[in-house]
Amino acid sequence: IRGLAIRSITSLGNKDIVQYLIEAVKVGLKDENAYPRKIACLGCLKIARLLSDDEELMENSGLLQKLEELLMEDTDANVVANALTTISEIYGENDSRLTNVR
DSSP states (O other), rough: OOOHHHHHHHTOGGGGGHHHHHHHHHHHOOOHHHHHHHHHHHHHHHHHHTTTTTTTHHTTSSHHHEEEEEEEEOOOOHHHOOOOOHHHHHHTTTGGGGGGOO
């Protein structure tokens, strides 16, 4: 239910509620269950597209940093795949964040 709630609220696509979207996605990215984390990764992409003209708010939200953490540390393959997809969509496929340095 938590994942479906995140999916529903981020699909509204309304810039007036972006602060609520950010908070809901932050909670989803920290969820103990993998499904809400997976959906929250895609929610980050929806928020980034909503804030395409306000990149500073997106950077200051902390969502992108949490996505990078999930990409490197999460144990669920679906969460990692969605984090990778979201980061590559936001930054571009040739971004240095996607280079494996380990």
